[in-house]
Amino acid sequence: MQKLNKIILLALFVWVALLVFMPKIELYYLLEKNLAPQGVKLNEKKIQEGPFSLHIDKMQVFVKGIDIATIDEADLMTLLIYSRATLKNVLVDPILKDNVPQKIDEVHLTHHLFAPTKIAIDMRGNWGKIEGQISLLDRKIHLDLLETNGTLPWQQQFKKGKKGMYYETSF
Numbered sequence: 001m002q003k004l005n006k007i008i009l010l011a012l013f014v015w016v017a018l019l020v021f022m023p024k025i026e027l028y029y030l031l032e033k034n035l036a037p038q039g040v041k042l043n044e045k046k047i048q049e050g051p052f053s054l055h056i057d058k059m060q061v062f063v064k065g066i067d068i069a070t071i072d073e074a075d076l077m078t079l080l081i082y083s084r085a086t087l088k089n090v091l092v093d094p095i096l097k098d099n100v101p102q103k104i105d106e107v108h109l110t111h112h113l114f115a116p117t118k119i120a121i122d123m124r125g126n127w128g129k130i131e132g133q134i135s136l137l138d139r140k141i142h143l144d145l146l147e148t149n150g151t152l153p154w155q156q157q158f159k160k161g162k163k164g165m166y167y168e169t170s171f
Contacts, residue, residue, distance in 0.1 A: 019079060024054045028076070039064040053077040068093045081113040098153045101127050127152055132167075143167040 025047055032042050045058035056074040060067055072089035090104040101123075108122040117137040123130040127150075132143035145158055145165035158165040 015080070020051045022078075024049050024076070028054055028056075041065075052079065066093075068096065083111045085109040099157060100154050101125050101152070139171050141167075141169050141171065 028047065035042065041062040043060045043062065044056045046056070048055040048057075054076040056076075057072070059071040059074055061069040061071070070091045071087050073087070075084075075086045075088075077084050077086075085108070087107040087109075088105070090107060092100050092102050092104070094102060096102075104123055104125045106122075106124050108120075110120040110122075111118075117135060119134040119136065121130070121132045121134065121141075121143065128148035129146045130143050131146055132141065134141050143158075143166065144163065145155065145167070148155070148165075155165065158167045
């Protein structure tokens with residue numbers, strides 16, 4: 001029993017050390033490098049690294065040179081078996097108002113070991129609430145409009161289903 005406790009303690013120590021000393025900023029720059037061939041550029045004002053997280057202030061998202069969104073705060077946290085990205089105060093360019101909400105208060109993206117091919121999405125704004133998932137294996141996005149405050153132009157993208165309004169697309 002003593003030996004098993006030592007092995008578990010050692011494994012836990014290695015796991016925590018890996019999380020704390022993981023080069024989070026370099027992984028972020030690797031993400032930027034991988035997005036560049038698709039024409040996506042991220043421009044941030046400030047990056048702060050924490051023991052288990054990465055905090056980014058004032059991020060602008062450019063697609064093929066066009067500024068499409070500004071994100072006030074982005075928090076990325078990983079425990080390797082569970083990862084979460086939180087985006088706060090996302091302002092989308094008015095040109096896209098027919099396709100997406102112009103202001104999103106919070107977006108949560110969650111990925112965990114028990115569903116490695118799926119990323120859960122939770123979005124909230126003054127327009128309502130959307131939940132859904134990204135299926136990496138099937139390369140599909142499914143979003144359910146759970147709460148809404150009136151009808152907005154971007155809601156035309158959603159279809160009526162048994163459980164309410166939903167949106168599906170492939171990538």
